[in-house]
Amino acid sequence: MENLKYTELLQLNKKMGELAFDISGEIGVLSNVTVNTFKDVLEYSCRIKGFNPIIEIGNYDNIVQDSLTFKSKNTVIIFYEVLNIIDSYSGFFENIDEDIYISLKRKMFLEIDIIFDNLKDVPSVIFNTFSGAYFPNNSLSETKVQLFVQELNHYLILKKTLNVTLLNIDQIFLKLSISESVDYRFYYSSKAPYTYKFFNTYSQLILPILLKSKGRLKKAIIFDCDNTLWKGIVGEDGIEGIDLSTNSKEGVFFNKIQQIAIYLSKMGVIIGICSKNNEKDVLDVFQNHKDMVLKEDYLVIKKVNWIDKASNIKEISSELKIGLDSIVFVDDSDFEINLIQNQIPDVLTFQVPKKTSEYVNFFLKMVYDNFNLVPTLEDLKKTEMYQQQFERSISENSHASIDEYLYSLEIEIKVVKDDIISFERISQLTQKTNQFNLTTFRYTAHEIKQFIDDPTTYVFSLYVKDKFGDNGLTGVGIIKEDKNNKNNVVLDSFLMSCRIIGRGIEYVFAENIIKEIEKVGYSTIGATFTPTNKNSQVETFYENLGLSCVNDHKGIKRYIADIKEINFKNSNYIKVS
Amino acid sequence: MDNTSTKIKAVLSTVFELSIENIDENSSSDSIENWDSLRHLNLIIALEEEFDVSIPDEEVGNLVNFKLIELVINELIK
Numbered sequence: 001m002e003n004l005k006y007t008e009l010l011q012l013n014k015k016m017g018e019l020a021f022d023i024s025g026e027i028g029v030l031s032n033v034t035v036n037t038f039k040d041v042l043e044y045s046c047r048i049k050g051f052n053p054i055i056e057i058g059n060y061d062n063i064v065q066d067s068l069t070f071k072s073k074n075t076v077i078i079f080y081e082v083l084n085i086i087d088s089y090s091g092f093f094e095n096i097d098e099d100i101y102i103s104l105k106r107k108m109f110l111e112i113d114i115i116f117d118n119l120k121d122v123p124s125v126i127f128n129t130f131s132g133a134y135f136p137n138n139s140l141s142e143t144k145v146q147l148f149v150q151e152l153n154h155y156l157i158l159k160k161t162l163n164v165t166l167l168n169i170d171q172i173f174l175k176l177s178i179s180e181s182v183d184y185r186f187y188y189s190s191k192a193p194y195t196y197k198f199f200n201t202y203s204q205l206i207l208p209i210l211l212k213s214k215g216r217l218k219k220a221i222i223f224d225c226d227n228t229l230w231k232g233i234v235g236e237d238g239i240e241g242i243d244l245s246t247n248s249k250e251g252v253f254f255n256k257i258q259q260i261a262i263y264l265s266k267m268g269v270i271i272g273i274c275s276k277n278n279e280k281d282v283l284d285v286f287q288n289h290k291d292m293v294l295k296e297d298y299l300v301i302k303k304v305n306w307i308d309k310a311s312n313i314k315e316i317s318s319e320l321k322i323g324l325d326s327i328v329f330v331d332d333s334d335f336e337i338n339l340i341q342n343q344i345p346d347v348l349t350f351q352v353p354k355k356t357s358e359y360v361n362f363f364l365k366m367v368y369d370n371f372n373l374v375p376t377l378e379d380l381k382k383t384e385m386y387q388q389q390f391e392r393s394i395s396e397n398s399h400a401s402i403d404e405y406l407y408s409l410e411i412e413i414k415v416v417k418d419d420i421i422s423f424e425r426i427s428q429l430t431q432k433t434n435q436f437n438l439t440t441f442r443y444t445a446h447e448i449k450q451f452i453d454d455p456t457t458y459v460f461s462l463y464v465k466d467k468f469g470d471n472g473l474t475g476v477g478i479i480k481e482d483k484n485n486k487n488n489v490v491l492d493s494f495l496m497s498c499r500i501i502g503r504g505i506e507y508v509f510a511e512n513i514i515k516e517i518e519k520v521g522y523s524t525i526g527a528t529f530t531p532t533n534k535n536s537q538v539e540t541f542y543e544n545l546g547l548s549c550v551n552d553h554k555g556i557k558r559y560i561a562d563i564k565e566i567n568f569k570n571s572n573y574i575k576v577s
Numbered sequence: 578m579d580n581t582s583t584k585i586k587a588v589l590s591t592v593f594e595l596s597i598e599n600i601d602e603n604s605s606s607d608s609i610e611n612w613d614s615l616r617h618l619n620l621i622i623a624l625e626e627e628f629d630v631s632i633p634d635e636e637v638g639n640l641v642n643f644k645l646i647e648l649v650i651n652e653l654i655k
Contacts, residue, residue, distance in 0.1 A: 007591045007623045014594065036615045037622065185634045186618055196622050434613065533610065 006196050013044040016052075024051040027210070028070035030063040030115075031079035034192035038199045045203040046210060053210070059435075059537075060191065064111050064405065065502040067118040075210060076119055077126045082149055083134045083193055090469040094144045103408075103467060105148070109155055110405050116161050126206055127160070128169040129153050133178055134193070165209055172201050208369055218348060218370040219322050220270035222301075222313065223261070224331035225282055228352055229273070229294065230254050234281045244291045251291070253359045258294035260363065265298045267373040270320060272301035274312045274329070279304040309336050310343035328370065330363075406503060406573045413505060414463040414577050415512045422461055423448040425473050430493060434534040436506070437495040438527070438541060443478075456481035458489075458520075460513040464500050474500050477513045482526070489517055491527040494541075504571045510545050511568040512576060518563045525563055531555040545569075581628075581654070585646055588627050592620045605642030617641075628654055 004012075027042070029035060039055050046053055053074070058066035063080060070076050086093050089104065096104075119125050132149040156166055173181050180197055187193040194202075211217050226233040231250050232242035243251035244258065265271045271294075275282055282304045286296050296302075301320060303312040309331075317324045324346040331337055332352040340349050350366050353359055367373075419426070427445040434440070443451075451457040462475030475496040482488035496506055514525060527542050539557075543549060546566045547559035586600045593611040606612040612620075621637055624630075624646065630653040632640070640646045 006619075006626050007588055010591045010619075010623070034615065034618070037619055040619075185637055186621075189634075189637060190614060190618055192615075192618050196626070534613070 004200075009044050010040055013040050013047065016044070016047040021047075021050075021052050023054060025053045025074035026072075027053045027055045027075045027077065028058060028066075028073040029055065029077045029079070030058045030066050030070065031081070032061040032063055032084045033079060033081045033187075033194075034060055034190050035079055035194065035199075037192070037194070037196060038202075041196070041199040042203045045200075045207055049207060049211065051211075059502065060498055062502040064114055064118075067115045071118060071121065073122055075124045075126065076122050077128075077206065078115070079128055080130065081193065082130045082132060082145070082152070083187070084191060086135070086145060086148075088469055093148075096144060100467075101144070101148075105151060107405075107408055107468075108152055110408060112152075112155060112159060114405055116159055116164065120161050120163070123163060124209060125161075125164045126167050126209055127156065127164055128167050129156060131169050131173065133170055133173045134182060167206065167209075169202075172198060172205065176201060208372070217326075217372050218269075218328050219326040220272060220300075220316075220320065221261070221264065221328045221330060221367075222272045222274045222303075222316060224333070224336065225273055225275035225277060225285075225304075227332040228254075228330055229258060229261075230285070230289075230292075231356075234285055235277055239281075239284055239289055242285065242289070244289070246291070250356050253356045255291065255293065256360050257363060258292070260360070260367070261294050262298055264367065264371070264373070265300075267371075269371055269373070270300045270322070271298055272303070272316060273299060274303040274309055274316070276306055276309070277304050308339065310339055313340065313344060313347060328366070403573065408467075409503070409573075410467040410575070411503060411505065411573065412465050412575045412577055413508060413512075415509060415516070416461050416463065417516060418452045418459055419461045419473075420449075420452050422473055423452060423459075426459060426461055426476050429473070429476050429495060429497065433495040433497060434532070435498050436501050436538055437493075437532075437535050438491075438538055439493050439530045440495075440532050440535065441478075441493050443493075451478060457492075458513075458517065460509075460516070462496065462505075462509045464505060471497075471500055475505070475509050477509065479513065479517055479525075481522075485524075487522055488524045488526060489522045491525060494527070503574075504569070505574060506541070507545060507569045508571050508574045508576065514563055514566065523563055525561055527559045529557045529559075581650060582643075582647055584627055585624070585643065585650065588620070588623045589643070592616060592623050600643070602643055607642075612641075624650065630654060 029038060036057060039057055043053075043055055056070075056073075058070065061084070063078065067076070085104075085108070089096065089100075130149045130152040132143075132145045135143070135145045137143065137146065160166060176197060181195055182193045182198070183195050184193070208217065223229050226235075226242075230242045230244040231254055234242050244254040245251040246255050261271050273282070283296075286292060286294075301316055303316060305312070309329075313327060313329060314324070317327060324344055328348045328350055329337075329340050330350045330352065331340075334351070337349045337351045340347050348370065350363065353362055424445045427443055427448045430441065430443045430448075448459060451459050458479040460477040460479070461473050462477075464471040464474050476493060477491065478493040479489050480492045482490055494510065496509070517525070525547075527547060529539060529542060531539065542557070542559045546568065547561040549557050550560050551558040582602075586597055589595070589600045589604060589609075590597045593609050593616060595609065595611070606617070621632055621640065624640075625632055628650055630650065632649065632653070636649050640649060
């Protein structure tokens, strides 16, 4: 699929979507960059493996708040890109003041705590490690960015809960190169750094994790013996004639395969053999060959006989009580591989490559793609001990909460009435804003200018900044006097850039403009929500604000309220200047 | 109709999930409801791949209707 063109993938994915096979689980994607291309690519990669999850992409740059709403997903994938964190700081990062650096780091730590805490019951969380690979490196001395990335990654490792897989994103950059993975044009125009190719490779990389949580992974590997676990044929060459020595040119590869098998058995994989041989010849090798590292103890099941291998594999499946689709069969012979593929297609076959030098890497790739390698109980206990020790040491500073987090941002807003110098920016916002927009009226700069000049129309603009930078003019409210009732005003437009939503700013902004309008002398306010394809997230905004809905016609909701009676939310972590 | 414009229509149809009959010379971001800023990125990716070209930065935001796309693509593959 890595060579599939993007349009081909879209078409195939759509077709598979129409087949409507069972929905299997929900995947949520949290990110601080735009990753919408990812949805189709991941959906396709999953569907072709036979499972069909619902994939939801969270709001742009809203990881912390969205992590709360993604609590009930089966899998959550997190793209937290240093690229966009560094860019949210308006100065040159290498020049950053030490106290700002420390508070930025603290803010990130706090966010990581909250994210892990919110997602602690999600069966599988994939968190991409932070990367500084997008930035130029100074090989002579460490840059601030590199230091920042290291500190964040270190913190991730310390704090990760057992359901979290840290995915080293640098391995994709290494495989594809940065220029194939990142498209700066889209990053600067739409905060969408990643290429189609990147998402393709990424999806392949995480598939085993997704399959694992779906229980579609393999459990057992059944090896042939001759020319699979050792070089040569024991029945013909004799025990002295076979080769698996670390000192021989070819034997070394077979020796390595045996060591991998031992490792796998420690990681909970069932290891067995199935060989056409006299049983005593094979056992003789296991017990008496000096180079043999895979001892009988590691073998859960042995089928050494002259019966066909398909029957043997079926027996293995029923004796071990595992499905045929949990078994991988490893053999060197074309005949045996074809037989199994033919007779029991559910079994995954792996043929020993003709070039022995490729054996180890190909085998490992198959293993990583199909097995979930979890350490056995003993190893787990060790990890658990470390974990507890660590938790004790950090318990004093683990009172992370959303409130504390919001306070730490030091959000400051300013609401300006009839802001004539910004009429172009205001118009632009009415034109561009889709998601957080209650009525989606589009106005030209000329119209905005007229509103500002009109004494019965009020244009409010919102300026937002926080400890880390200035977001500028990012919200607009337009209020018009009701022509039939001079005491009433109508909230004609209310919109905010999606960069700043999800922090409660919307309520404080609405409260401020309503109070302003009360000062002018109006006593009641009306408002409308008009649904579009994009603004469903604000469908209940006015209810939440405290206005009562008086009419709902085809989703167009009308509200009216006595200004004195509105109970505004208390958001005292936002400073109004 | 030449090959380039047929291909462009096919791409538009796939990216915006419309049947090919609904795409014509006058299709634009105003007439296609699905055509928002996010799908616009997908469109650029699909066009670049289809024609094996790289669309320059300054054109990325401009390709908002069929005719402009055709113009730029023809220029690039010349």
